[in-house]
Amino acid sequence: MPINTASLVIGLSYASLLFLVSVGLSVVFGLMRFVNLATGSLYLIGGYVAWSVARKSNSFLLALIAGAAAALVLGILIERGFLQRLHRQELLQVALTLGIAYIVQDVTRWIWGGDPLRLRPPAVFRGSMELFGSVVPTYRVALIGIGAVLAIAVWYLLERTKWGAYVRAGVDDLEMVQCLGINARRIFAVVFALGALLCGLGGALGTPVTGVAPGTDIQLQLMALIVVVLGGLGSVAGAIVASIVVALVDTMVRTFWPEASFFAVWALAAFVLIVRPQGLLGRTGW
Amino acid sequence: MTVPALQLEHVSKVIGGLTILEDISLTVQPGERRAVIGPNGAGKTTLLNVIAGFLPATQGRVVVFGRDVTKLPAHRRVDVGLLKTNQQPAVFHELTTRQNVLIALLRGRHPLLGLGGLVERDRETQRRAEQVLEEWGLLDVADVEVRHLPHGYQRRVELAARFALRPKLLLLDEPAAGLAVDEIPAFIERLKQLPRDMTIVLVEHSMRVVFSFADRITVLHHGAILADGTPEEIQNNEEVQAAYLAGAMRGRDAGAA
């Protein structure tokens, strides 16, 4: 089976979701060395809330907003409530965010049950369309578009605005930024909240494709970790490139060698880190 | 002729396309007190790190007591008697003062990377640690974690640990930085009393420390050696004054210099 348009579309749409989940994690990590293992939970919450809202209101757009908002609220809670006081204590961050992940998983299982839930795409994007001679699901194509737009927006925000310059300076040298009298904590809080928002949006957007179930959070969390590390911590461009690479490899292996699908990306990650210990676009010294 | 304590031969250091050190050659005789001065960004700390082995030299040779150490990693250079202090005192914050001294004393005492015998059973080392702590006036804080100690104390813990290893060539990177003004005279006295069989290379901003302590002074500017000579020669060197001293001395403790 050749690499055709259909698998490319599936891969790239998955890459969109991965990017949304991992970019916040990456920048937050780069900025504050913060390990957030509740990233997958934010995705999960976004997905579940979107599913419920869509059922009640029949509006996909409203579902997206609700999903993103729910993750935003949870993200702000996590940051304000706990993470603030664990600066530079990586092991405690791991334990704490893992604890949050456990709780979120259990609460969501309580509310939404253990079966996978799937959301129908909005009417405009239902069915399939023809693209370069192949028939592909329309919603997947839309996802690629949305992912690309958001990626450009995030990239612009971080690379082309003054605020983004502060963030990048913080990634390079946090103390320096603090010396300049910039409130790094506030920047961090905003980045964290934005990251959570994108995660929730990813969860809402992903529900028609991946579905949500207990376990989706772990799967996305692991994928996001791979993407973040492969792309290089704190690098938006790296997150974009790594999302695409990881998603395409995952999709290809799924089609050609399904039994190996769950560990192919890990082999990729191991290979990249053995060759380049600092990730694809990461800088040395970390 | 005696073997020099330290020889740098055409040492250069390039980091990311930026030349930090350019063609540095200098010789320090045994027992000499050499100060390296220069404006911020002149490459002083980089120079010490290249000598100590924390940064590999891009070009040139580093020779310590006649032994070419250019290719040796930092920890092997300690074997030839080379030790360095840090701008931020190089101490282990979560360990107690005693453990900081012990960790230095235990180096190389045991074969197999120290996988032999318990630290607390090593009476000989414990006794020596007690001595070192007393010598440095650290007995009162022996069992306090270093992170609870004030800066001056941390500096002393750092020096105590280094002296426990009996350095032959000691590199001091701004040891007076962070000391209170009234602590500096005593600090200079302490430096002056160090045994003369020890060679010292000192990077320091405080001109008071430099001019009252150094036998010779090397001036770095933009990563290259601008001048090299006795304190008097350096003081009267117009080029140096223009590049550095005038401004620095106006800004800092000009009176003492």
Added chain:
Amino acid sequence: MNALAIRRQWRLAIVAVLAVLLVLAPALLPTYPLSVLTEILIFTLFAMSLNILLGYAGLPSLGHSAFFGTGGYAVGLLAKYYGTPAALALVIAVVAGILVAIVTGPFVLRTHGAYFLILTLSLTQVLFGIVWLWRKVTGGDDGLPGIPSPRIPFLVGRISDTANFYYLTLIVVGIAVAAIAWIVRSPFGLALVGIRENERYLEGLGYPTWTLKYVAYILAGGFAALAGGLFAYFKGFVGPGQISWLLAGEGMVMVILGGAGTFWGPAIGALLVLLLRYEVSAFTQRWVMILGIVFILNVLLLPQGIVRLPQRIREIRARLRRETTLAPPLAEATAAAPDRSVERVIERS
């Protein structure tokens, strides 16, 4: 100093009482709790081996289950294909774990921090994949069932099989824990803490830090493989689940909850996590949530681990007392010391 000596004696007394209780456990406990205790012992060893890396050397490994699984599969394969006696099989399991560490060490030690975490995780997943796909040898996801549980010969017939295996585990884990105690309290152990604190400073004191880390990684691998081998015998089965990163994550949680970088912390963490899993799940389905809440409370209230609970209580009591009476001697020493003038002390030296 006196207080320290008293505290040390207390600790010795507690350890002695615990040892006696552990020896008497089969007489005191019914079969099921005894097998839970056996599992706790095995995971104590696993968590302690991880603690060498995570707690002492500060290397955040999320792939420690690779060694656990290697030990398990070594035991499983030897039992299945060669019928190797347990003592020899456990030795080979340790050697296998050490070999895996020797091979992967140079790669993982090129990375730091989060990259180390992901690389150890990735390599573990790759091993998982190999085991999963290599059905012919490893049995794939069915694993290798029917591993005969070893017995201490002269106790056979006198006590139950559960008690027999319990004693076997107690002896092996006891020896291994003593060995770990000996390692972390040696100069090597102190140097590992130096690496965690600041690798570069330690190098500046003349320590070959890379070699130290490599040896620590190898030792941790060996001990974890021993735990894995015991676990395979305990379950009579080895499967990919024993390599799964979930197990590595659980080990990490045990270490952090109990107290990373403390000697007994991982044991307390193993006890807590397994009791939560078995006991709490017996009376509520919400045990995952309870586990999560325990994590969070632990991090917020006892950030240095449960093992520091007595110290924490002392601190809080001291703080309460200080408000009414005098400052504790420690604060006095540090506060008064600078006033005794750096000069005088420096001059004296």
